[in-house]
Amino acid sequence: MAEWLSDLAVGQWFKADGEPFEIVGVDPKAEIVLVQHYDGTLEEFDFDTWIELAAQACAPPEDYSGALDIEREDYGFERDDGVPQPGRWDNPLDRIDLNRL
Numbered sequence: 001m002a003e004w005l006s007d008l009a010v011g012q013w014f015k016a017d018g019e020p021f022e023i024v025g026v027d028p029k030a031e032i033v034l035v036q037h038y039d040g041t042l043e044e045f046d047f048d049t050w051i052e053l054a055a056q057a058c059a060p061p062e063d064y065s066g067a068l069d070i071e072r073e074d075y076g077f078e079r080d081d082g083v084p085q086p087g088r089w090d091n092p093l094d095r096i097d098l099n100r101l
Helices: 047-053 092-099
Strands: 013-016 019-027 032-037 042-046
Touching (some): 032 047
């Protein structure tokens, strides 16, 4: 197995031609790398094309609205003051320091 192939993992983000995308699958038998672009479109590359693409690893986007086709205001972003908003799926241990006197 090629060394570059062992370095690929689902969930990694890469950038090629300024466009970010995430690896969502690697099939060594079919020699395919499946990616999802930030706008939600899926694309597959054979191994030769992947090498020619010369994609560079990058950080994931700060928000996930691109693939969902929604605006930032639609999914309830946290306040800018750093205090998380209480919600249905919050872990109460995250706010334990806020309850101390």
